Amino acid sequence: MDSFAALGQGFLVALQPAKLLYALVGVFLGTAVGVLPGIGPALTVALLLPVTFKLDPTGSLIMFAGIYYGGMYGGSTTSILINTPGESASMITALEGNKMAKAGRGGPALATAAIGSFVAGTIATVALALFAPWLVELAIQFGPAEYFALMVVAFVTVSATFGDSPLRGLTSLFVGLFLGLVGIDRLTGQARLTFEVPALLDGIEVTTLAVGLFAVGEALFVASRRKHAPEEIEPVRGSLWMTKEDWRRSWAPWLRGTALGFPIGALPAGGAEIPTFLSYTVEKRLTKHPEEYGHGAIEGVAGPEAANNASAAGTLMPLLTLGLPTSATAAIMLAGFQQYGLNPGPLLFAERPDLVWGLIASLFVANAMLVILNLPLVGLWVRLLAIPQPWLYAGILVFAAMGTIAAKPSLVEIAMLAGFGALGLAMRVLDYPIAPMVVGLILGPMAETQLRRALSISLGDPRVLVESPIAAVLLAVAALALLAPYLIRGLGRFKPAKD
Amino acid sequence: MAQAGHRSVDRSAVAVGTGLLGLAALTAWDASRLTVTSVYGMGPQAVPYLVAGGFVLLALGHFAVAARGALPEREPVDRRAVAWIGLGLAGLIIAVGLGLGFIPAMALLFAATARAFGRKAAVADLAIGLILGFLIYLGFTRLLTLSLPQGPLERLL
Numbered sequence: 001m002d003s004f005a006a007l008g009q010g011f012l013v014a015l016q017p018a019k020l021l022y023a024l025v026g027v028f029l030g031t032a033v034g035v036l037p038g039i040g041p042a043l044t045v046a047l048l049l050p051v052t053f054k055l056d057p058t059g060s061l062i063m064f065a066g067i068y069y070g071g072m073y074g075g076s077t078t079s080i081l082i083n084t085p086g087e088s089a090s091m092i093t094a095l096e097g098n099k100m101a102k103a104g105r106g107g108p109a110l111a112t113a114a115i116g117s118f119v120a121g122t123i124a125t126v127a128l129a130l131f132a133p134w135l136v137e138l139a140i141q142f143g144p145a146e147y148f149a150l151m152v153v154a155f156v157t158v159s160a161t162f163g164d165s166p167l168r169g170l171t172s173l174f175v176g177l178f179l180g181l182v183g184i185d186r187l188t189g190q191a192r193l194t195f196e197v198p199a200l201l202d203g204i205e206v207t208t209l210a211v212g213l214f215a216v217g218e219a220l221f222v223a224s225r226r227k228h229a230p231e232e233i234e235p236v237r238g239s240l241w242m243t244k245e246d247w248r249r250s251w252a253p254w255l256r257g258t259a260l261g262f263p264i265g266a267l268p269a270g271g272a273e274i275p276t277f278l279s280y281t282v283e284k285r286l287t288k289h290p291e292e293y294g295h296g297a298i299e300g301v302a303g304p305e306a307a308n309n310a311s312a313a314g315t316l317m318p319l320l321t322l323g324l325p326t327s328a329t330a331a332i333m334l335a336g337f338q339q340y341g342l343n344p345g346p347l348l349f350a351e352r353p354d355l356v357w358g359l360i361a362s363l364f365v366a367n368a369m370l371v372i373l374n375l376p377l378v379g380l381w382v383r384l385l386a387i388p389q390p391w392l393y394a395g396i397l398v399f400a401a402m403g404t405i406a407a408k409p410s411l412v413e414i415a416m417l418a419g420f421g422a423l424g425l426a427m428r429v430l431d432y433p434i435a436p437m438v439v440g441l442i443l444g445p446m447a448e449t450q451l452r453r454a455l456s457i458s459l460g461d462p463r464v465l466v467e468s469p470i471a472a473v474l475l476a477v478a479a480l481a482l483l484a485p486y487l488i489r490g491l492g493r494f495k496p497a498k499d
Numbered sequence: 500m501a502q503a504g505h506r507s508v509d510r511s512a513v514a515v516g517t518g519l520l521g522l523a524a525l526t527a528w529d530a531s532r533l534t535v536t537s538v539y540g541m542g543p544q545a546v547p548y549l550v551a552g553g554f555v556l557l558a559l560g561h562f563a564v565a566a567r568g569a570l571p572e573r574e575p576v577d578r579r580a581v582a583w584i585g586l587g588l589a590g591l592i593i594a595v596g597l598g599l600g601f602i603p604a605m606a607l608l609f610a611a612t613a614r615a616f617g618r619k620a621a622v623a624d625l626a627i628g629l630i631l632g633f634l635i636y637l638g639f640t641r642l643l644t645l646s647l648p649q650g651p652l653e654r655l656l
Contacts, residue, residue, distance in 0.1 A: 167560045174553045185543040188535045223580035223615045390616035394609040402635050406645050411596050418588040430511055448546045455540030
C-alpha cells in the first residue's frame with residue numbers, strides 16, 4: 001500500500017473534530033504529567049485505561065499517543081526550570097538546560113527544547129509512516145517461532161542490556177513473568193497460581209500493577225525520603241525567542257538527535273534514556289563551544305530533547321507493526337489496544353487502516369498542538385509546580401485508587417494495589433528497575449502462547465525454535481544482548497529510571 | 500550507622516535471594532498440581548517450571564553478589580511517613596469493605612497521604628478529599644456510566 005495515500009486517509013480521520021478533541025485532551029494531560037514530578041505518561045495511560053473502556057477506540061488511542069508525546073515535551077520544562085526532571089527521558093536536559101535558566105537564558109532553552117521536539121517528532125513520524133508498511137511486509141512472514149524469539153529479545157534488552165545491573169533487571173522481569181502466569185491457562189483451562197481466590201482467575205490487571213508500582217510506590221518513596229527543602233523554580237527571564245545564533249547552533253543537534261532517537265527507540269532497547277545520553281555525548285564532542293558545557297550550552301538541550309521525542313515515535317513502530325512494546329509506556333498502550341480487542345500487528349494494518357493511519361496522522365497533529373501549548377503557555381505549566389507536595393501526592397493516590405477501583409471494584413484488587421505499592425517502594429529503595437516487571441506481565445503470557453503454538457505445530461520438537469533463520473538470528477541477538485552489559489560497562493554508569 | 504558500611508555481607512541481597520527461592524518453590528509446587536497436559540508440545544506447567552528455574556538462578560546470583568560484600572549505604576527510610584500512607588490505604592480497604600462508599604474512602608486516603616507529606620490540617624484535607632471524591636464519583640457515574648462502590652452517601656446522589 002502506498003504510504004502517502006494511506007496517510008492521507010489517516011488525516012481524514014485525525015482531523016475530525018471529535019478526534020482533534022481527543023488529541024488535545026491527550027497532549028494537555030501529557031504535558032501536565034510530564035511537568036509534574038512523580039507521574040509520567042506510563043502511569044497516566046494506565047490510569048485512563050479503565051476510564052476509556054467505553055469510549056471510542058480510535059479516539060482513546062489517539063489520546064494515549066498524545067499523552068506519550070506530551071510527556072516528552074512537559075518533562076523538559078521541569079528539567080530546565082527546577083533541575084528535577086519530571087520524566088526520566090529528560091534527565092540529560094537538566095544538565096545544560098538548568099544552567100541556561102540560571103544564567104537568564106531559560107526562554108531560549110525552553111524554545112530550543114520545544115521546537116527541537118517538534119522538528120524531531122515530525123521527522124520521526126514521517127519515518128514511522130514510511131517504514132511501518134515495510135516492517136509489516138516483513139512481519140507477515142513471522143510465525144510463532146519468530147514472534148517468540150522477538151519477545152525474548154525484548155525481554156533481554158528491556159531488563160538486562162541497558163540497566164544498571166542485569167541481575168536486578170532480570171529479577172524484576174521474572175517477577176513480572178511470574179505475575180503473568182496467574183490466572184486461567186488459555187489452552188487447557190486450568191487455574192495457575194490462583195490459590196483458590198476467584199478474583200485471581202482473570203489474571204492480574206495491568207492497571208493494578210502499573211498504578212501500584214508507579215503511583216503508590218513513588219508516593220511512598222518520596223514520602224519516605226521527605227526532602228522538605230522547597231525546590232527552586234527559575235523564573236523565565238527575558239525573551240522566549242531564540243536569537244539567530246541560537247538557531248544556528250540548534251538545527252544540527254536537532255537533526256542528529258532525531259537520527260539517534262528514532263532507530264534506537266524502534267529497537268527493542270527500552271525507552272528514551274539511551275538516545276538522549278548518546279546525543280548529549282555526541283554534541284559535547286562536536287560543539288565549537290566546549291567551554292560552555294557545564295555552564296549552559298544550547299546544543300546540550302537541543303540534541304537530547306530532539307532525541308527523546310524521536311524515540312517516542314520510534315517506539316511506536318514495533319508496537320504498531322509487531323505488537324511489541326519496548327518501553328513501559330508502550331507496554332501499557334498495548335494493554336490499551338487489547339482492552340478493545342485489537343491486536344497491533346500486520347493484521348491490524350489490513351483490517352483497521354483507518355485506526356492505524358488515523359493514529360499516525362494524529363501524531364503530526366499532536367506535535368503541532370504541543371509546540372503551541374508549550375511555548376506561549378509555559379507560564380501556566382510552571383504554575384502547576386506550585387501545587388503543594390502533600391496535595392499533589394494525595395491527589396495522585398486518589399486517582400490511583402480511582403483507576404483501580406474502576407477497573408475492577410473488588411477488595412482483592414485494592415489490596416493488591418497496596419501490595420504492589422509496597423513492592424514499588426522496596427524496589428526503589430533497593431534500586432531495582434520497574435519497567436521490566438510491567439513488560440514481563442504484559443508480554444509474558446503472549447510469549448508463552450507463541451512458544452506453545454510453535455511447539456505444538458512441530459509436535460514438540462524444540463528445533464523449530466531455531467530452524468527459521470530469522471528466529472535463530474533473533475535468539476542469537478538476545479544471547480548477545482545478555483552479555484553486552486559486561487562488554488559495554490560505560491553505559492552502565494547511566495541509570496535508566498522509573499518509566 | 501558507622502559500621503553499616505563495613506558489613507561483610509549485603510543483607511538485603513540475601514533477603515531478596517531468599518524471597519526468590521520462595522517464589523521458585525511456590526511456582527514449581529503450583530505447576531506440579533496441574534494435571535491436564537497437552538498431547539503435543541508444551542503443557543501448561545512447562546513455562547512455570549522455566550520461571551521457577553529462572554528464580555533459582557537469580558537467587559544464586561543474589562547470594563553471589565551478597566557474598567562479595569556490602570553495598571554502599573542506603574538512605575534511611577522515614578517510617579512514620581510510610582506508615583501514614585499505609586494507614587490511608589488500609590482505610591481505603593476498610594471503607595470499601597464495610598460498604599462506606601467511594602467518597603469517604605477517597606477522603607480518608609487523601610487526608611492520610613497529605614499527613615504523610617507533613618500537612619497537619621486534617622479537617623481541611625478531609626474536606627478536600629470529600630469534594631474530590633464527589634467530583635470523581637459524579638464524573639464516573641454520570642459521564643462515563645461506570646459503576647463505583649456505593650455507600651449511604653452515594654445512594655443519596
